[in-house]
Amino acid sequence: MANYGAKVSQAGYDVKTATDRQLVFSSAFNTAKIVLAGSTTESGNAWQTKTKEITHSLGYVPLWLVFYKSSAGTYYKWGHGFGDWLAGDGGGVYPTIKADTSKLYVTITFRANGETITFYYVIFANQIET
C-alpha cells in the first residue's frame, strides 16, 4: 500500500522518525478541512421569520458551524441549530439552522423591531452523511 502524505515535526524532532505526539501536523490525522467560510446578514421586525439559504453545492451533507451576533449585541453566539430563545444581549432570535446536500438553511425569528443579525458560517469538507 502506498505511503504518502505530509508531516511537520515539532522543533528538535526528526520528521522521518517522529511519533504522532512529536508532530505538529500530519495529513494522516483526522482533521476538519474548511471548504467555505464567510458571512451573511438578515434584518427583520419582531416575530418576523426569515430564512437565508447558503448554497454549498457539495452533493453531501457537510459538517458546519454558524455563529451569530445581533446588531444591538456584544457577543457572538453559537448557532447550534436546535432552536432556542436566547434572551438578552439586544433582543434575540430563535435560530434554526439545518443542512442538506446542497444548502445550509438559517431560519430566524426576530424578537425586536429593526434588528439585524450577522451570521458567520464555516462549512467543512467532512461529511455528516453521504
Place this chain on the structure above:
Amino acid sequence: MIIFYQKKDGIITGTIDGRVHPDEHLKAWIGDKETTERYIVPFEPNFTEEEIPIKEFRVIDKKTMRVEEVIVGKKKQKVIKGLKPSVPFANLIYDFESGKKNIYDYKVKLDKENKVVGFIEK
C-alpha cells in the same frame, strides 16, 4: 473575497472569504439567485523589489581546498509578496478582510452597465 448583493439596490447580503477561489466557492451562492448578484474581488500578485545577496562558492583554504558559499554582492530582484486587490478601492477591501470596517455598513456602487465600481456607506 466574493461579495453577494441585492440587484435592486446594491445592499450587501453575504460574503465568502478568501483570495483564491476553488470550484467549491464558485458554485456556492448566498440568498436567492434571482434577486442577488455576486462580485468576485479580483486579486493580483503583489510584486515588490528586494535586494537579494549574490552568493558564490569560493575556496577558503587552499591547503585543504575547503569551499564555502560567500556573499559577493547584492542585486535587486522582483519578488511576489502575496496577493493584493487589483481595484482602485483596494484599501477598503483590506479593511473588510481584517474586520476594521464592517462590510454590511456599505453597499456596492454600480455603473451604468451594472459593474461594481466601488462601495458607498449606507
